Amino acid sequence: MTDQFTPPRRRSGLRRRLRSLRVRLIAVFAAVALITAVAVSGIAYWLNRDAVLKRAQDTALNDFRVSLTRNASALPLGATCEDLANLAVQVASSGLNYDVVVTDEAHPECTASSDPSRFTVGHVPKSLRSTVATPRETGPTNPYAYHLYWQRVNLDGPYLVGGTRVVPTGPTAYMFKSLENERADLNTLGWSLAIATLLALIGSALLAQAASSTVLRPVKRLGEAARRLGAGELDTRLEVEGGDELADLARTFNRAAASLSEQVAELSAREAQSRRFVADMSHELRTPLTAMTAVTDILEDEADALDPMIEPAVRLVVSETRRLSDLVENLMEVTRFDAGTAKLVADEVDIADLIMSCIDGRAWYDAVEVDTPRGILATVDPRRLDVVFANLIGNALKHGGSPVRVELRQEGEQVVVRVSDSGPGIPEEVLPHVFDRFYKADKGRARSEGSGLGLSIAMANAQIHGGTITAANGERGAVFTLTLPLRPPVPGGGPTDKEAGR
Secondary structure, eight states, X not given: OOOOOOOHHHHHHHHHHHTOHHHHHHHHHHHHXXXXXXXXXXXXXXXXXXXXXXXXXXXXXXXXXXXXXXXHTTOOTTOOHHHHHHHHHHHHTTSSOEEEEEEOTTOTTOOEESSTTTOOGGGSOHHHHHHHHSOOOOBTTBOOSOXXXXXXXXXXXXXXXXXXXXXXXXXXXXXXXXXXXXXXXHHHHHHHHHHHXXXXXXXXXXXXXXXXXXXXXXXXXXXXXXXXHHTTOTTOOOOOOSSSHHHHHHHHHHHHHHHHHHHHHHHHHHHHHHHHHHHHHHHHHHHHHHHHHHHHHHHHHTXXXXXXXXXXXXXXXXXXXXXXXXXXXXXXXXXHHHHTOOOOOOEEEEHHHHHHHHHHHTTOGGGEEEEOOSOOEEEEOHHHHXXXXXXXXXXXXXXXXXXXXXXXXXXXXXXXXXXXXXXXXXXXXXXXXXXXXXXXXXXXXXXXXXXXXXXXXXXXXXXXXXXXXXXXXXXXSEEEEEEEESSOOOGGGOOOHHHHHO
C-alpha cells in the first residue's frame, strides 16, 4: 500500500476554501436543515408506526376475541383433541388471516392448531403463556379473572401473538397475526421520509448558495475595492444600494476612502513642497559654495605661509567648506531619487576594474585587501557604482579600521561584493537603522563627521540597479554585502539611457 501525499500548496488552498464564509454558510444551512428534517421525519415515522401497528393490533385482537367467544360457546364439555382442533380452525376462519393454537390442560399431549406445520404452543413466548395462565383478582372493577394479553415478537417475521383462557376451566387460545404488510407499509413510509429529508437537504444547500451569493456579493465588492485602495487607487468608491447594514458599511468605506485620499493628497503636496525646498536650497547654495571652494583652495595652498595663529582657522574653514559642498551634493542626489528623476546610464564593465579604480582614486590601496577576480562583467552605471563602493569602503575605513577586505564573487546571475572591516562591529540596536537618512547614533564607533546620507545614497544607487545592500556583523567586524544582477531591470521594458543613445 502506498501513502498518498497532498502538496502543501494544495492543502493550504483546501484550508482556505473550508474557511470560506460561503462554505461555512452553506454548511450551517445544511446542518440546520438536516437536523430539522431528521427530527421531523423521525417524529412522523414513530407516530405513524404506532398508529399503523395499533390499528392492526386492535383490529386483529377484537376479531380474535369475538370469534373465540362465538365458537367456544359451541364447544362440548370434555372436549376431545379433535374438538380443540376444530375450534382453532373455526376461530382462524374469520377472514383476518391469522392462525390459532388451542391448548387444554386435560389434553397436554394435544397440538390443536389451525396450521400445525407452522405454529404450535412452543412458538408462544413463555412470558405471555405465564401471564395468560395467571388469574387476576375479581371485583367491582374487574369481573373477569382471565383477560386477553398480547405481545409483538419476531418469529420468521414480525408477528402479533395474543392469548386468553376461554373460561376458568376451559381451554386457552393463542392467535398469531403476521405484521408483514404493516412492516412493508412502514418501510415505504421510511423511504419516503428519507427521500424528503434528502430533498430538504439539497433545497437548503441551494437556498444557502443563493443567500450567500446575495450576502457575499457586496462583501466581495468591498474586498476588491479595499485591494484597489491599498494598491494606490485612491479614487475607488463603492455604489451604495439599499439601507441595510451592508449599505452602511459601503458608506463608511466611501467616507474612509475620501478621507484617506484627502490626507494622502495633503501629504503628497507637503512632500513635494519639501523636495522643492531642498532642491532649490541646494541649487542656491551651489553658486556661493563654488566661490567659497575656489577661495579655500587658494587659502589651503598658502596655508604654510600664513601666520601660525591663523593657519588652524584657515584649515578649519577649508575642511568645513568641503564638508558643506559634499552635503549639498548629497542633498541634490537625494532629491533626485525622491523625485524619481535619477537615471541609470548603464554600460557593460568589469566590476573588478571599478573596485580598483575606486580604491586607487582615493589612495586607499595600502589600507584595503582585495580579492576581486577579473572577468565578472555586468551592466551597471559606473558613476553610481563608484559612489556605492566609495561609501562602503570609506565607511569601513573610517569607522571599522584596517585591514578592510573587499571580496568579489559571481553567484548565479548576480554579482556579490562583500566589504568587511576589523572594527568592533555594529550594535544590534543600530543595525536596522544604518541605511536611514541622517542616522548617526553609532555609539560603538567614533563619532561620524559625515552627513549621515552616505549609506542611504549607496542603498538608493544599489536599488536603482535592481540590487540591495545588507549590513551584518561578521567574525572580525561589520560586513556590508552588495548584491546586484548582471543585467539591471529596465522600467517599462524600454532601453537604458546608454542603450537608447547607441
